[in-house]
Each structure stands twice: as structure tokens, then as C-alpha cells.
Amino acid sequence: LPAFLVDGILLLDAGTIGSVLNLKAQSRIRDILITHAHLDHIKAIPFFADNLSTCGFYRTVSVRSTREILNILKENLFNGLVWPDFSKIPTTKKPAIRFEALFAEKAVQLVKHRVTAFSVDHKSPALAFLVENGKGKRVLYTGDTGPTERIWKVCSEKPLDAVIAEVTYPNRMSETAIQSGHLTPELLAWEMRKIRNASPIFLISHSKPLFLAEIKRELEMIERKGVEILQDGQVIDL
Numbered sequence: 630l631p632a633f634l635v636d637g638i639l640l641l642d643a644g645t646i647g648s649v650l651n652l653k654a655q656s657r658i659r660d661i662l663i664t665h666a667h668l669d670h671i672k673a674i675p676f677f678a679d680n681l682s683t684c685g686f687y688r689t690v691s692v693r694s695t696r697e698i699l700n701i702l703k704e705n706l707f708n709g710l711v712w713p714d715f716s717k718i719p720t721t722k723k724p725a726i727r728f729e730a731l732f733a734e735k736a737v738q739l740v741k742h743r744v745t746a747f748s749v750d751h752k753s754p755a756l757a758f759l760v761e762n763g764k765g766k767r768v769l770y771t772g773d774t775g776p777t778e779r780i781w782k783v784c785s786e787k788p789l790d791a792v793i794a795e796v797t798y799p800n801r802m803s804e805t806a807i808q809s810g811h812l813t814p815e816l817l818a819w820e821m822r823k824i825r826n827a828s829p830i831f832l833i834s835h836s837k838p839l840f841l842a843e844i845k846r847e848l849e850m851i852e853r854k855g856v857e858i859l860q861d862g863q864v865i866d867l
């Protein structure tokens with residue numbers, strides 16, 4: 630499930646945290662950026678918040694997304710029924726998490742990264758994130774999206790080092806992919822052509838386990854270097 634830790638402190642989506650990171654590594658996280666409210670992208674936040682609040686050496690972690698997406702989390706997950714509201718626990722003064730609203734296409738400076746959110750095309754309101762660090766490295770994380778335009782236009786303006794992209798279905802299921810706001814290897818190849826003046830590496834995730842072998846074969850047929858399927862727990866140096 631999608632969760633990408635950048636420089637040890639910034640987490641892009643939170644499908645899983647504790648299955649890879651020990652408690653010490655978890656306590657270093659300062660910000661979590663949420664692309665959208667689908668369960669596979671937020672599943673670990675409740676247990677992460679619980680871990681933080683009980684371990685005794687936590688700093689309040691900012692959970693960031695648009696107000697619309699954060700409201701979905703507040704109303705349907707941290708509502709005191711499905712899970713306690715950890716934005717008030719252990720204390721309202723120093724809670725485990727804090728919800729912080731982002732605005733599309735308005736960059737924010739976090740501890741070590743500048744982040745800009747862009748709207749993409751998915752079934753639930755969804756974002757992509759452009760992350761830039763102080764050393765000039767730029768990574769785009771698409772989150773979940775079907776064929777889309779804006780992110781590729783913006784990312785053509787300045788070279789990107791890497792794109793973390795989703796490929797959920799194999800080519801034979803392109804109709805399902807488009808209906809549900811996802812990509813196949815062929816659809817991804819079309820998206821790649823929308824980037825001008827740059828050839829970032831593409832790191833692929835979000836493939837349905839049942840189709841992984843098929844998707845892998847189809848990705849190998851894309852005539853482009855630098856396409857790699859990410860493994861659980863893998864570390865990438867840019």
C-alpha cells in the first residue's frame with residue numbers, strides 16, 4: 630500500500646507505516662501528505678497516531694491535504710466512533726497529529742521540503758504532490774490518477790528527477806482503469822509523452838497484486854529507459 634518516506638521526515642501517503650518503520654523511525658516523521666481519502670492511502674494513520682501518543686517521545690505530526698480531503702478523514706475516521714480523535718489526544722495542547730489544510734497549486738515550505746499540490750483525475754477528490762528539497766532535487770508523486778493534464782504541464786517547466794506513478798491495472802483492463810481513475814502500462818506511456826524537455830525516472834507502484842506479473846511484462850514493453858517497479862521497503866537514492 631502506498632507510503633513513501635522522503636529524507637526520513639516527510640511521508641507521502643500513509644497506506645503502511647509500521648510494517649517497515651520501527652518506532653524510532655516513526656517518531657522522526659514530521660509531516661504526512663495525503664493525496665486522497667481512499668483507505669489504501671490513509672490506513673496506517675490511526676495506528677501511527679496511537680503509537681505516537683503512547684510512546685512518550687513524539688512531536689505532533691502534521692497531516693496535510695486540502696480541507697475537503699481532511700474533512701473526510703475527520704468525519705469518517707477520527708470521529709470518536711471508528712477511531713479516537715488523535716488531534717486532541719493525548720492532550721489538546723500537544724496532540725499526536727494536527728490537521729493542516731493545503732491549497733492546490735500554492736507551495737508550502739515544510740521542514741526541509743517545498744511542496745506543491747496539484748489536482749488529478751480520480752474517483753475521490755485527489756492530489757499529486759511535487760516535492761523539492763534544498764539540493765534542487767524534484768520528485769513528483771502522482772497519487773491515484775487516470776489520464777490527466779495539469780501535472781505534466783507544470784512538470785515540463787523544470788526538469789524532474791523522478792516520478793512516482795501508479796499503474797493499477799494491466800492493459801486489457803483499460804476501460805476499468807479509466808472508469809475508476811487509474812492507469813495501465815499503455816495509459817502510463819501516453820502520460821509520459823506529455824512531459825516536455827525532461828526524462829525523469831518513473832518509479833511504479835499501486836499495482837493490484839493479482840496483476841503484478843502481467844503489469845511487469847507490459848511495463849517492460851514501454852520503449853523508454855528508467856521505468857522501475859518499486860518493492861516494499863525499497864530505498865531509492867536520487
Ligand SMILES: [Zn+2]
Nearest residue numbers: 665667751773
Ligand atoms: Zn484511490
Ligand SMILES: [Zn+2]
Nearest residue numbers: 667669670773
Ligand atoms: Zn489507491
